[in-house]
Amino acid sequence: MEDELFETIQKWKREDESRETEECLSGLLHENKMKLLSALMMPLIKFGTGGIRGIVGPGYARVNVQNVQRLAQAFCSTIEEDTGVVFIGYDHREHSKVFAETISKTVVEYSKRHGKDITPEPFPQTVPKQIVSFACKNSQAICNKKCVGGFMVTGAYKPRDYNGVKIYNGTGCQIRAEQEQQVRKRMKELVPTNETVFLWELGDTRIEPSQSLDATLELYQEELSRVFREMPKHKVDAVYTPYHGVCQRYVDMATDCLGLKRVTRVPSQWREDPLFPTIAFNNVEEIEMKNLEDAKRTADKENIPVVFATGPNGDKFRVAEKNSKGWHVFSGDEAAVIALHYLMEKRSSKRQGSAVVMPSRT
Incomplete structure (x- = not known):
């Protein structure tokens, strides 16, 4: 087993000749940390x-x-x-x-x-x-x-x-x-x-950034406006946190199109930060309220009844509402049922007979 590991390490060094990697692997070998070395190297x-x-x-x-x-x-x-x-x-x-x-x-x-x-x-x-x-x-x-x-x-x-x-x-x-x-x-x-x-040897060729992002976002905003056009304009205040992620600009676009009256930022979690300093676990689907504590405090201070959060890369969503018993964090299933109810009512009012499919993952 060790012979195979040593051979794999040598193969890796042929691809990765950086000083940092050499120092890391040499240090682990010197300290005889074979279990950790094996975890780094095997399998692919x-x-x-x-x-x-x-x-x-x-x-x-x-x-x-x-x-x-x-x-x-x-x-x-x-x-x-x-x-x-x-x-x-x-x-x-x-x-x-x-x-x-x-x-x-x-x-x-x-x-x-x-x-x-x-x-x-x-x-x-x-x-x-x-x-x-x-x-x-x-x-x-x-x-x-x-x-x-x-x-x-x-x-x-x-x-x-x-x-x-x-x-x-x-x-x-x-x-x-x-x-x-x-x-x-x-x-x-x-x-x-x-x-x-x-x-392949990739060299130091500089790749110029794409000029297509502005056109992408312009088209994206047009699509948001089209989707939200028939939805009622809401006079609901809300607090939003991006969990130190990358969605700030894009959620602003969506809330503008949706016509939300006022969306208050959570200052402590607004800046992009790869260390996620204010949250215990950056999975926004976590049902506990603890990761929304900063947002909840902001909402209580501003007397705002709704809090929502997006995952760091925008692929997850969580919403909470304050009622007479305190804060209720909606599960994914609950949010899906609410969305499904809205879609069915909308289609019913237009007498549209096609089916609505709403996948949900818990």
Whole structure:
């Protein structure tokens, strides 16, 4: 077992020649921390549910520049089109921007090596994951080019030492099972042998940020306005917290379109911060109220009866309401039932007979 581990470490060092990694691995070897070394190196990080996610650090089992490039190379090898764009977004976590730059460089290198015109469209600032999906789906309207895929670098709701990459197909959906299997197989094939390293030399080429974000957000706001146009304007005050995440600008767009009377910010949680200093656990779906304490205090101070929160990358939502018994935090199922009731009433009033499908995950 130790012989296999030592061999794997040597293979890794051929891909990752950084001084930080050398010092880290040498220190662990010197301290005989074989269990931790094994956790870093074995097995190769799992690809599933459309991407990779894990603790950031050196080794095949962790999220790092090498494994992000391995994923990007593997995905590029499944692209059948000769021309198109790949949208790339990232959240505010440590290393997210570097990982996004690695993906952009990999797409450029892939095009060079295969004589294709596949260009990266890396967004110039942090975005929620929905913006990448939306851009993929609407690429013709945004940049007059076909989208062949998208990447979102995000640790989602995981603790602060995690990060990951989510992949989308050209329609903005999670890649299908057959393509996922191809990517998984190709990632394994890109693990080096004793003689050969398969990751490309990417060099220091600077990738210019995409100019398409403004067009994406303009179209996104138009879509929000269309969706909310027939909804009644609400005169409800609310308190909002982004959990130190990246959704502030985008929630402002939505609440403006919805016509909420006043949305009060939670000052202590408004700034993007990858350390999440004021919350115990950044999964917004957690049913307990403790992660909403700052928002609740703000609401009590301003005499506001509604609090809502978004997950750090915008993929989750939580709402709470103050009633005569105190604060009630709505579960995902409760929020889904309320939304379903609204949709059914709306369709009933218009005598629309088509079915309403409302998936819910607890």
